[in-house]
Every structure is written in structure tokens, then in C-alpha cells.
Amino acid sequence: MEEKVPECSSKGTKRRRDEEDSDGGNGVSLEDHLTFSDTLVALRIMRAQFPHIHKGSVEPFILKSQLYSSVKDRTQVDRELESLRRDKVLRLFKLNTGQDDHGIMFLDDYLNQIDRVVKRMEGKKGEEYEVFGWFKTHVLDSKLETGIEHQDLCSLLSLGGKVKDNHISLLINAGLLTRQLIDPNKYWFAIPNIGALLKGLVQGRNEVISLLSRRRYKEMMLATLEKKRLRMSSLDMRFHLRDLIGSGHLRTDQTPTGLVIRVSKD
Template identity: 90%
Template sequence: MERCRKLELVSTAQSMENFPESSSKGTKRRRDEDSDAGNTFSLEDDLSFTDTLVALRIMRAQFPLINKGSVEPFILKSQLYSSVKDRTQVDRELESLRRDKVLRLFKLNTGQDDHAVMFLDDYLNQIDRVVKRMEGKKVKDCEVFGWLKTHVLDSKLETGIEHQELCSLLSLGGKVKDSHISVLINAGILTRQLIDPNMYWFAIPNIGSLLKGLVQGRKEIISLLSRRRYKEMMLASLEKKRLRMSPLDVRFHLRDLIGSGHLRTDQTPTGLIIRRVSKD
């Protein structure tokens, strides 16, 4: 029964990937349907997987539909660690999927060793939306986006790139100027590494507000559990909570916090309990 249900969710995830973006009315309808689905299925029903790609597709399908959303679905590596118990398997399968150009990994600047995973098609769609916006504003040097997609992203699969290598790859498309690099940075596609200014991280455009919500949501849930007598709460009750400080839903944060070791789950006769892990 459980296997059939997960296969059904994977099928749903795959069909969602092919579902075209429609009008704002259609988006709102999908958001309402997603909200209803979130109330129907508990995290407890699909907290454990044996395959990283299956976990990725289901988590992509369950990604919160953010109001004014301009970010394609992404998954945190910590969330995969919470659902696929063998972390070595997760790392190995992510590396294989990265080499096969199914997805990309991104280093996040949230103060921890956080990495986001995004399917490559979603990432390219994200870039296309940024390009359209910047072209609409008559930003100069937008040809660099085409060079980036063709000559950089297709060959440079790591999370970062050195300045000279970036310029060398971009020059396969045309004459590179400093302004081209500035356009990529202003678009949120590249960020400078603080330790080495000659190195860049590849980044997800428009993700800034969600990263702020990620950090604040973590603190809000930890604080909520810390105020309880035994620092624990039934999952069924916790899932009903609405976060004040994060646009991401509770399920998104719980997977992250469990995978990063801040929370743990314990099965009881009455259901799954979420407990805060003591630092002592």
C-alpha cells in the first residue's frame, strides 16, 4: 500500500513538472489545491524513501506555492538526509544526477553548511524569467545570459567558479567585459565568495527572501518546541501550525531540521512525536 502511494506521488510530481504556467487565476487555483493536499497528507506518510530521485521529485511536488512566488521549487540537502537514511547514498546519487545534468547544487549563505538542489530545467526556467525582466528594463549586455547557459552552465557543474575560468568560458560566446559579470551578479546568478573575491558561487535568482524565511522559520520552530515542558510535540499538531516568520510551510522546515540533526522523530502508539535535540 505504501509503495503504491509513493508511486502515485511520483507520478503526480512528474506531471506537475510538465504542467505549464497559466494565468494568475490558474496559479491561485493550484495554490488552493496544494493547500488542500497539504491538509490531507501528513509528513508522517512520506517521511522515508529508499531512492534519492524519488525523494527529490516528491519534495519538488510538495514545495510551498509562495504568494508572489518567483522561485522555482528547490530542495535542501538536509531534507534529503531526513528522508533517505543513508547519507552516503544521498551524496553518491546527487553526484551522479549532477554529472548527468539532471540537477544543480547551490551553496547557500545561511550560516550553515546548507546546499540547495534544483532540477536543471527549473533552474534554466528561473534564469529565463530573470532575463525577460531585465530585457524589459532595457538592461545592457543581456547577451551574457545566452553565453552563460551555452558555454558555462553546460560544462561547469560545480557549485562555484573562478573569475578567469568564468571569463574564458563566456568568451566562447563573445567579447567579455566587466559589465557582463556585473549583469550576472545583479541578476542574482552569481555571488562573490567572501573568502576569495576571485571566486563566485552559482546562485538561484530571487531566492533572498526565502533564505531569510528559512533562517527565521528554523528559529521559530525551535523556539516553539523549547517553550514546551518536554521540548516535544505531536507531528499532527505541529503540522497545523502557521509560521509567522517564514513563507515556507512547516513541513519544509521539519524535513530540514530533522535532517540537520536539530530535531528527531520518535514513534509512539498515538503517532509520531517531534523532539528537539539537546545540545548538551
């Protein structure tokens, strides 16, 4: 039970506000829901716990690192992700926030995301906008990897109609494709409108590490830490902790009073 703090206590008021803001309204403790035995179960729960972003224009997504923190057997995670990808339950995306960063989105959510982008562009509709239908029907349905070559992209789009340069430009401008830096003839599949959240992801990672590094032993009780409010990221503390634990930047240790989160030694 939360200790009652007099309203005149600004510190207590701030603490309560931080707890309310970070809780996401579902009252679920991360300590009680940190690990799962099944990848799909973990994905569904983390999807349900995705932070409510103000001006939300991005469907819930999960990081592969978060799965690694939640399902202990990484080989199992990779195997089950591959199976779910091949069954077209979800898609994986290479993110530009780190060398090994991958985002995961359920396919239905991704298609909704595309529909939202197309709807926003409806006022400027021209004949090129048919490419979004081709992209969903022919490209996404047959190309399940995280990237695609220019020739393959044009070949698949041509199943819908005659492909023009404007079609490709439209897909890039809509945020569905990004050019690979190493080879400009290859593209990464991408999640539209995710840029601001990825910036927050990087800043939030640094903020959490900095917060713990300033502590005497570079550690904090999980129950206390998950109630902290982040200033640099609209993604909540729970989202960042799962990511940082799974990527190895933080580690957990069980103590008689609960789980402790520590900065991993280099």
C-alpha cells in the same frame, strides 16, 4: 475526521484556518511520507510539495538537509546527488544560511528561473544582455560545481563573444552569481530572487525550535505540529521540519500514538 467546532468558537476557527493554510491543499500527511528509499523519488516528491509562495518568483528547491531526513543512508544521498549532478539533472547551490546549507534545483527549473529574470530585464535590453545566453550555453553546461573562478568564468563566456566587465556585473546583479567572501576572484552560482525565502528559512528554523522549546518536554506529536502555521516564514511547516530533522536539530521517536518530534539534546 476533523471535529466540528461551532463557528462562534474563535479558537476553533483559528485552528481550522491554521490547518488549511499549512496543508498546501494536497492533504498529504508528513508522517506518511517522511522517508523514501531513493534520492530522486524524494527530490521529485519534495519538489511537488514545495510551498505555494504568494508572489512566487522562485522555482521549487530542496535542501540537502531535507534529503538527509528522508533517505536514511546519507552516503547514498551524497552518491546519488553526485550522479544526478554529473548527468545534468539538477544543480547544487551553496546557500548563505549556514556553513553546510546546500540548495538543490532541477536543471530545467533553474533554466526557467534564468529566463524569468531575463524577461523581466527585457525593457532595458542592451548588447550586454547576450551574456545570459552565453552563461546558459557555455558556463552551466560545462561547469557543474557550486562555484567558479573568475578566470574560468571569463574563459567560458568568451566562447560566446568578447567578455566585458559589464557582463560579469550583469550576472551578479541578476542574482546568478555571488562573490565568495574568502576569495573575491571566485563566485558561487546562485538562485535569483531567493533572498527573501532564505531569510524566512532562518527565521522559520528559529520559530520552530522556539515553539518546541516552550513545551514542557520540548516535544510535540508530528501530526499536531505540522498543522501549526508559521508567522516568520512563507515556507511551510513541512519544509522546515524536514530541514531541521535532517540537520539534527530535531529528532523523531515512534510512539504507540504516532511520531513525536523532539528538540535534540546539545
